[in-house]
Amino acid sequence: MAAERAASFTNRSIKNTAKLEGYKLALSMLDLTTLEGKDSSEKARSLARKALCPDPTNPSLPTVAAVCVYPAMVSAVKAELARASSTHKIKIASVATGFPSGQFPLDVKLADVRDAIEAGADEIDMVINRGSFLSGDHASVADEIRAVKEVCVSASHPVALKVILETGELETLDNVRIASDLSIRAMAEVDDQDHAATRRRHAAGYFDFIKTSTGKVTPAATMPVTLVMLEAIRDWYLDTGRFVGMKPAGGIRTAKQSLHYLVMVNETLGHLTGDGACPWLTPELFRFGASTLTNDILRQIRWLQTGKYQSAHDFSEA
Amino acid sequence: MTDTQLAHTNGSTTLDRNGSTADHIAPPGVRWNYAAAPETVKVTIEPRYGHYINGDWTKPNSTFTTENPATQKPLSEISNASAAQVDTAVKAARAALGPWSKLPAKERAKYIFRIARRIQERSRELAILETMDSGKPIKESRDVDIPLVAQHFFYHAGWADKLAYAFPGATPSPIGVCGQIIPWNFPLLMAAWKLAPALACGNTCVLKPAETTPLTALRLAEICHEVGLPKGVVNIITGDGRTGAAMASHPGFDKLAFTGSTEVGKKIALAAASRGTKLTLELGGKSPHIIFDDASIDQAVEGIIQGIYFNQGEVCCAGSRLFVQENILDQVVAKLKIRLASLRVGDPMDKNTDVGAVNSKAQLDQINRYIALGQSEGAQIHDVNPSTLPSSGYWCRPCFFTGVQPSHTIAREEIFGPVLSILSFRTPEEAISRANNTPYGLAAGIWTDKGSKIFEIARKLKAGVVWCNTYNKFDPSSPFGGFKESGFGREGGVQGLRAYVNLH
Numbered sequence: 001m002a003a004e005r006a007a008s009f010t011n012r013s014i015k016n017t018a019k020l021e022g023y024k025l026a027l028s029m030l031d032l033t034t035l036e037g038k039d040s041s042e043k044a045r046s047l048a049r050k051a052l053c054p055d056p057t058n059p060s061l062p063t064v065a066a067v068c069v070y071p072a073m074v075s076a077v078k079a080e081l082a083r084a085s086s087t088h089k090i091k092i093a094s095v096a097t098g099f100p101s102g103q104f105p106l107d108v109k110l111a112d113v114r115d116a117i118e119a120g121a122d123e124i125d126m127v128i129n130r131g132s133f134l135s136g137d138h139a140s141v142a143d144e145i146r147a148v149k150e151v152c153v154s155a156s157h158p159v160a161l162k163v164i165l166e167t168g169e170l171e172t173l174d175n176v177r178i179a180s181d182l183s184i185r186a187m188a189e190v191d192d193q194d195h196a197a198t199r200r201r202h203a204a205g206y207f208d209f210i211k212t213s214t215g216k217v218t219p220a221a222t223m224p225v226t227l228v229m230l231e232a233i234r235d236w237y238l239d240t241g242r243f244v245g246m247k248p249a250g251g252i253r254t255a256k257q258s259l260h261y262l263v264m265v266n267e268t269l270g271h272l273t274g275d276g277a278c279p280w281l282t283p284e285l286f287r288f289g290a291s292t293l294t295n296d297i298l299r300q301i302r303w304l305q306t307g308k309y310q311s312a313h314d315f316s317e318a
Numbered sequence: 319m320t321d322t323q324l325a326h327t328n329g330s331t332t333l334d335r336n337g338s339t340a341d342h343i344a345p346p347g348v349r350w351n352y353a354a355a356p357e358t359v360k361v362t363i364e365p366r367y368g369h370y371i372n373g374d375w376t377k378p379n380s381t382f383t384t385e386n387p388a389t390q391k392p393l394s395e396i397s398n399a400s401a402a403q404v405d406t407a408v409k410a411a412r413a414a415l416g417p418w419s420k421l422p423a424k425e426r427a428k429y430i431f432r433i434a435r436r437i438q439e440r441s442r443e444l445a446i447l448e449t450m451d452s453g454k455p456i457k458e459s460r461d462v463d464i465p466l467v468a469q470h471f472f473y474h475a476g477w478a479d480k481l482a483y484a485f486p487g488a489t490p491s492p493i494g495v496c497g498q499i500i501p502w503n504f505p506l507l508m509a510a511w512k513l514a515p516a517l518a519c520g521n522t523c524v525l526k527p528a529e530t531t532p533l534t535a536l537r538l539a540e541i542c543h544e545v546g547l548p549k550g551v552v553n554i555i556t557g558d559g560r561t562g563a564a565m566a567s568h569p570g571f572d573k574l575a576f577t578g579s580t581e582v583g584k585k586i587a588l589a590a591a592s593r594g595t596k597l598t599l600e601l602g603g604k605s606p607h608i609i610f611d612d613a614s615i616d617q618a619v620e621g622i623i624q625g626i627y628f629n630q631g632e633v634c635c636a637g638s639r640l641f642v643q644e645n646i647l648d649q650v651v652a653k654l655k656i657r658l659a660s661l662r663v664g665d666p667m668d669k670n671t672d673v674g675a676v677n678s679k680a681q682l683d684q685i686n687r688y689i690a691l692g693q694s695e696g697a698q699i700h701d702v703n704p705s706t707l708p709s710s711g712y713w714c715r716p717c718f719f720t721g722v723q724p725s726h727t728i729a730r731e732e733i734f735g736p737v738l739s740i741l742s743f744r745t746p747e748e749a750i751s752r753a754n755n756t757p758y759g760l761a762a763g764i765w766t767d768k769g770s771k772i773f774e775i776a777r778k779l780k781a782g783v784v785w786c787n788t789y790n791k792f793d794p795s796s797p798f799g800g801f802k803e804s805g806f807g808r809e810g811g812v813q814g815l816r817a818y819v820n821l822h
Contacts, residue, residue, distance in 0.1 A: 001617035001788065011457065013355035013669035021350060202343040231616050238652070241342045266350050271659040276704070277347030284345035 006223035030064035048080035065283035074119035094121035100214035102127035145186035180232035209245035220250025249289025370539035372410035373549025387453035408570035414550030419520035427478035432545035434471035453675030473794035474514035490819035492520035494572030502528035598807025603760030606753035607637030613765035631736035635761035663705035685735030759801025
């Protein structure tokens, strides 16, 4: 039924104004990502420029939400974003905790997180210990999340945490739901230690996320998996009134796919507050982890605005 | 209880719900409204239609109007078949029977395959026409009705030359001339359910679509003509209840097949019994849908929605009596409300519409009568869908009742609309006895993640179809039909063929 429900979102017919709004929304929710062994400072700067101005011919478009890199690339991104002439809200997300496998001792993982934050990361994308999770040792998975979250809240600037479940390795939707629930709870337990600080972070737009995948494992994000995670987020909101963000990552390459995900968010979390305005249809609470998606969205927007399809080479690489 | 659910129920206990409101800040929400997405293809509809008898169209006579229930605008003038015209149709079918039944089976199959392919080729036109005439959303006619219609013809075409193997130890032969009367909720699909097995088994047919939804059946007559089906093999006549009565009392039928209300079904059974005409009936239902506390709740809520709001609830096997285990009742109701609020009710031609128009004024009146009755008998209505209903047309906002007792009218009688009655139960025994406490027995649904429980409960439910962890799934290879006052005989699968053959 989860797969069926997820498929039903792909049947929505999003046209005209709704389509343009959707594409702009998706663009503003992008975590523009490069996570390669061959990444260079130059590549990081290039990504930062692309984030600031996705399409130079259309400056009215929103900037992306964040640039997502390895800890070693954070300072290069930070320097480039600081050079921007205009004020912007682009965040720097850094994967950490022994990304992507998470097979490292805890002190190494925490040092990884500290380094990323000191270099200027606003968001930490951590991986859970799938080995512990699959062996049934959920407690140690939660312990690690709390430990990482404590490093985040003790930073001198606000830092949000994203917990990557690596759902491709968890395999079943039951596992996805359990991992979602335990991650959300573990993060909230640390938040509870200082409500004032949590409140300040949220007021500044720093919310914690659960995230599907590293992008290094197949399958990465899928719609049924994302649906189950959104349901966990919804139930957490219904139980506690608290907001947790969602980030599907990996495998979302086309603008059309991004609309399918937005429809899913709209129809799963859009009727909770009563007035039809959905807090999750914002970059504060929903992100796409992607790289090739950006230019397809730009291409579709240009088609909507000019009636012409342009070649891929008409849009700059990141 | 599943792990998923454990994790969820434990979730609320870890943190104090009222501990602090300090961190419950949300970003300003965004409202994303879908722009109108109407199906824009236009189909041609003749101003007047006659009957399709003996491979030819009769001159339109004594017509009545078929309208679009979403707009109340007239679509076409439809002829009312007189007793004499019924007789002409029966004679045409009788004359065609000999050559058709003696045709080599693989030749019969070719015709049925051709019909199936032609339906696929004209599927968009048929879907649009179905939506205009019936009020069901284009999403459903396009993705459910018409594909299933084609599947039914394909499936039965495959049986035509394999009938000798369908009934081991017995030799099948055609029954003869079949009179088939079908309802308005799935107009073309019901025509397919009736015609495909009848033709595959070598019978000839006189089919009458419902008074309010004749257009797709008339298109099907066109398709039969296009593919060169020998004249008289399929005759399609239109009309109201009087035409149906004329068919039921006509002595020329070897078999009658009826899908529709139990009330009319009983009359047809009387008429058929007095002459020994073979008969199959697929009638009403008040199907129980049982949710155990070890079910995946979110999946079950999807099933509930599918079960009662699919096709505006105008489904004979709709899961209209929901039984929820007491300890999860509040949770299920809360989630159902959220999901119900997300349904898009309105213009059936809009591709994003989930719930369309009720088929007729008479049907809407009946639904509204039951809604009023539910409230006056003391059940609580939950009318939480925010859709704005169009000003013309026949509309009912999908809703549900809680606090329903088994003795309430809305828990006993078939409403045939988007209205769900929610009851609770404490133990499996109670669920079974409450579920079976009905004169009907068409379908049932069970939701639990525990396999052994599924087999145990399914065995004890008196219903023709039991869906487990799903609802309203149809397939031509799967037999469908009821117990008790929901009728007898099966449609679909090898069991469905049995209703169209004599065995020797």
